[in-house]
Amino acid sequence: MFFLKLTQIRYFCKVLxxxxxxxxxxxxxxxxxxxxxxxPDHIKSFxxxxxxxxxxxxxxxxxxxxxxxxxxxxxxxELFLERGKKExxxxxxxxxxxxxxxxxxxxxxxLATIKNTLIATEAAEKLKDxxxxxxxxxxxxxxxxxxxAYDNALQPYIRGKELxxxxxxxxxxxxxxxxxxxxxxxLHRYKDALTSxxxxxxxxxxxxxxxxxxxxxxxxxxxLGKGKCLTELNxxxxxxxxxxxxxxxxxxxxxLEYKSYFYINFGDIYFKKQEYHKALGFLKEGKDIxxxxxxxxxxxxxxxxxxMSRCYFKLENYQEAIxxxxxxxxxxxxxxxxxxxxxxxxxxxEISKATSNQEQQIFYxxxxxxxxxxxxxxxxxxxxxxxxxDLKDFQLENEKLESxxxxxxxxxxxxxxxSIISLGVLFSxxxxxxRKTKIKEQKFLTIIxxxxxxxxxxxxxxxxxxxxxxxxxxxxxxxxxQQMEATHxxxxxxxxxxxxxxxxxxNTTYLSxxxxxTRKQSFNQYINELRVNYALLKLRDDSVFRSYTIRAxxxxxxxxxxxxxxxxxxxxxxxxxAYYINKLERSxxxxx
Numbered sequence: 001m002f003f004l005k006l007t008q009i010r011y012f013c014k015v016l017x018x019x020x021x022x023x024x025x026x027x028x029x030x031x032x033x034x035x036x037x038x039x040p041d042h043i044k045s046f047x048x049x050x051x052x053x054x055x056x057x058x059x060x061x062x063x064x065x066x067x068x069x070x071x072x073x074x075x076x077x078e079l080f081l082e083r084g085k086k087e088x089x090x091x092x093x094x095x096x097x098x099x100x101x102x103x104x105x106x107x108x109x110x111l112a113t114i115k116n117t118l119i120a121t122e123a124a125e126k127l128k129d130x131x132x133x134x135x136x137x138x139x140x141x142x143x144x145x146x147x148x149a150y151d152n153a154l155q156p157y158i159r160g161k162e163l164x165x166x167x168x169x170x171x172x173x174x175x176x177x178x179x180x181x182x183x184x185x186x187l188h189r190y191k192d193a194l195t196s197x198x199x200x201x202x203x204x205x206x207x208x209x210x211x212x213x214x215x216x217x218x219x220x221x222x223x224l225g226k227g228k229c230l231t232e233l234n235x236x237x238x239x240x241x242x243x244x245x246x247x248x249x250x251x252x253x254x255x256l257e258y259k260s261y262f263y264i265n266f267g268d269i270y271f272k273k274q275e276y277h278k279a280l281g282f283l284k285e286g287k288d289i290x291x292x293x294x295x296x297x298x299x300x301x302x303x304x305x306x307x308m309s310r311c312y313f314k315l316e317n318y319q320e321a322i323x324x325x326x327x328x329x330x331x332x333x334x335x336x337x338x339x340x341x342x343x344x345x346x347x348x349x350e351i352s353k354a355t356s357n358q359e360q361q362i363f364y365x366x367x368x369x370x371x372x373x374x375x376x377x378x379x380x381x382x383x384x385x386x387x388x389x390d391l392k393d394f395q396l397e398n399e400k401l402e403s404x405x406x407x408x409x410x411x412x413x414x415x416x417x418x419s420i421i422s423l424g425v426l427f428s429x430x431x432x433x434x435r436k437t438k439i440k441e442q443k444f445l446t447i448i449x450x451x452x453x454x455x456x457x458x459x460x461x462x463x464x465x466x467x468x469x470x471x472x473x474x475x476x477x478x479x480x481x482q483q484m485e486a487t488h489x490x491x492x493x494x495x496x497x498x499x500x501x502x503x504x505x506x507n508t509t510y511l512s513x514x515x516x517x518t519r520k521q522s523f524n525q526y527i528n529e530l531r532v533n534y535a536l537l538k539l540r541d542d543s544v545f546r547s548y549t550i551r552a553x554x555x556x557x558x559x560x561x562x563x564x565x566x567x568x569x570x571x572x573x574x575x576x577x578a579y580y581i582n583k584l585e586r587s588x589x590x591x592x
Contacts, residue, residue: 039075047079056080057095070103077103081119094123094132101139108337111381113143121156130167134160134176141179146337147378150186151493151560157183170207174200174218181225187494194229197222220246220258224265231269239269260289261300267307276311283308299339302328306344313351322351329367336374345371346505372503373487380491380556474514477504481511490530491558497523531557531565532572539581546581553577 039047047056060080064073077099084092101116117140124132137156144153157179164172181196200222204215223246230239243262250259263286270279287304305324312321325348332338345368352361481504489495489503500523501511515521521529535557538545548556554565569577 038072039079043076044079047076048083053092053095057099060096060099064099064103070107073103074100084123090123090126094120094127094129094136097123098132098136098139101136101143105139105143108146108335110143110147110337111378114140117143130163131169131172134163134169134172137163138175138179141183145179145183145186148186148337148375149379150183153183154180154187174203177203178218178222181222185225185229188232188498190229190232194226194233197226197229201226216249216253216255217258220249220255220261223249224258224261227262227265228268231265231272236269236273240266243269256289257293260286260293262286263289264300264304264307267304267311271307271310271314274314276314280308280311283311298331302332302338302344303340306340306347309344309347313347313354316354318351318355322348322355325351336371342368342371342503346503350505369483369487372484372489376487376489376492380488473506474510474517477506477511477514478518480504485530488534490527491534491556493555493558493560495527495558527558528568529572531559532569535569535577536573536580539577540584546584550577 043059046059050056056076057080060073060076063069063076077096080092081096081100084090084096097116097119101113101120104110104112104116117136121133121136121140124136137160141153141156141160144150144156157176161173161176161180164176177196177200181193181200184190184193184196201219204219204222207215223242227239227242227246230236230242243266246262247259250256250262263282267279267283267286270276270282283304287301287308290301290304305328309321309324312318312324325344328344329348332341345364348364349361349368352358352364481500484503489500497508497511501508504511512523515523515526519526535553539553545553545556550566551562554562557565559565559568566577569575569580573580
C-alpha cells in the first residue's frame with residue numbers, strides 16, 4: 001500500500017495514520033527539562049494566570065509552526081497542562097495535552113503521543129465535546145498504528161467512526177473508515193479491509209467532491225488499498241483493473257504522485273505473477289515519477305527500491321539487489337518504524353545466503369533482531385501506558401475495601417450472630433476446603449521450585465534442539481527460534497505460526513514439523529509454554545506487574561482474551577493466576 005504525501009500536517013494527523021517522515025521536527029525527540037528554564041518570566045506568568053486560554057494555545061502553535069522550536073513549545077504546553085490539572089480545568093487540560101500529543105507525533109515520539117492523547121481523550125470525555133473526542137481518538141490510533149500496534153489502533157478509530165455518525169460529520173467518518181481499513185490490512189484481514197475500502201469508495205461516489213477537502217486523494221488512496229487487498233486475496237485481474245482506474249483518475253486530476261503509487265503496486269502484482277521484467281518496468285517508471293516530483297514521499301521511494309530488489313534477487317542479479325537495499329538502509333538510518341524494514345533486512349539475509357557471504361548474513365540478521373526487539377519494546381511500553389489506569393483502579397479498589405473494613409468493624413455484633421448461625425455449615429465444608437488449600441499450596445511450592453533456577457526472563461531454553469536432528473535446515477530454524485526467544489516475540493498479539501515462520505524465513509509446514517519432531521509440541525503449545533513461563537517469572541520478580549488486573553496481565557502476554565490466558569495458565573500450573581499472584585504477595589508480606 002502506498003500513502004499520501006505530507007501536506008497540511010495538522011489536517012493529515014487527523015486524516016491518515018500512515019505519515020512516516022516529517023523532517024522538520026524529527027530531531028531532538030527527547031525534551032530537555034532545561035527548556036523550562038528558557039521560558040521568560042512574563043511568559044510563565046501569562047501561561048499560569050491569563051484568562052485568554054485561546055491566546056496561550058495560539059502562542060504554543062506559533063512557537064511550533066513559525067519559530068520551529070518544538071522543545072520550547074513542549075515546555076509551554078507542559079506548564080499549561082500543569083495549570084489545567086491544578087485548576088481542574090478540563091478545557092485547559094485538553095488544549096495543552098493535545099498540543100503535547102501533536103508535537104510529539106510530528107517528532108515521531110509516538111509513546112509520548114499515546115500518553116498525552118489519553119489525557120486529552122479523558123478531558124474531552126469530561127467536556128462531552130464530541131469533535132474533540134474524535135480528534136483525540138484518531139491521533140491515538142495513528143500513534144498506535146505507527147509503532148505497529150494495529151489491534152490497539154482499531155479501537156480508537158472505531159470509536160471515532162461511531163461518534164462521527166452522531167454529529168453527522170461526513171469528513172470525520174471518511175477519515176476513521178480509511179484508518180480502520182488500513183489497520184485491518186496491516187493485520188492481514190484482507191477481506192474485512194476490502195469491505196471497508198469498498199464502503200469508502202461507495203460513500204465518496206454518493207457525495208459531492210466539494211464536501212470533503214481531500215476527496216480526490218482519499219478516493220485514490222482507497223483504490224490503492226482495494227487493489228492491495230485484491231492482490232493478497234489472489235484476485236490479480238480485479239486488482240489490475242482497479243489500478244488501471246486509479247492511473248486514469250490520477251492523470252485526469254494531475255495527481256502524478258498517485259500515478260507513481262499505482263505503478264509501484266503494479267510492480268508488486270507482476271512480481272507475484274513471477275513476471276519479473278514486467279514488474280521492473282512498472283517499478284522503474286513509478287520511481288522515476290517520484291524522483292521528478294518535488295517533495296515526493298521518501299517512504300514510497302524505499303518501497304520501490306525494495307520491490308525492485310526482490311525482482312533482481314529472483315533474476316539472480318544479486319549485486320543490483322543488495323545495492324538497492326543498502327541504499328535504503330543508508331537513507332533510513334535508525335528510523336526503525338519504516339514500513340517493511342523487517343522484509344528488507346530479511347531479503348538482505350537471503351541475498352547474503354545466495355552469495356555465500358556469511359559475515360554479511362550475520363550483520364543483517366543482527367540488524368533484523370534489533371528492529372524486532374525495538375518494535376516489541378515500543379508496543380510493550382505502549383501497553384504499560386494503558387495499564388497505568390489499571391493501577392489507579394487497583395488503588396481505588398483497595399481504598400474501597402479498607403472503607404468496607406471500617407464499616408464492618410462497627411457491625412461486629414451482627415457479624416458474630418450470623419457467624420454463630422453459619423458455624424455448622426462452615427465446619428462441614430472446612431475439611432474439604434483445607435484439603436483443597438493444601439493441594440493448591442503444594443502446587444504453588446512446586447511452581448516456585450521449578451522456576452527457582454531460572455534467573456532471567458531472557459534465558460533461552462536449552463533443550464530446543466533436543467533430540468538431535470539430521471536435517472540441517474530444521475536445526476538452523478530451531479537455533480534461530482531459540483535466539484528469538486530473547487526478544488520476547490511471543491508476547492505480541494500478532495504472534496502466530498505464519499508471522500513466526502516469516503521471521504524465520506521458512507514456511508508454516510516446516511516450522512510445525514520441526515517443533516513436533518523435536519519438542520513434541522504444536523506451535524500453539526510452544527507459544528503458550530513460553531508465555532506462561534514468562535508470566536511466572538515476571539509475576540514473581542515484578543511487584544508492579546502483580547498489581548495489574550488479570551485482563552491486563554493477559555494482554556501483556558499477547559492474549560486477546562483473558563479467559564484463554566486463565567485456562568492456559570491453570571492447565572500448565574494447576575492453579576489460577578489470581579491464586580498464584582495472591583500467594584506471591586503474601587510471601588512478600590511475610591518476608592517483610
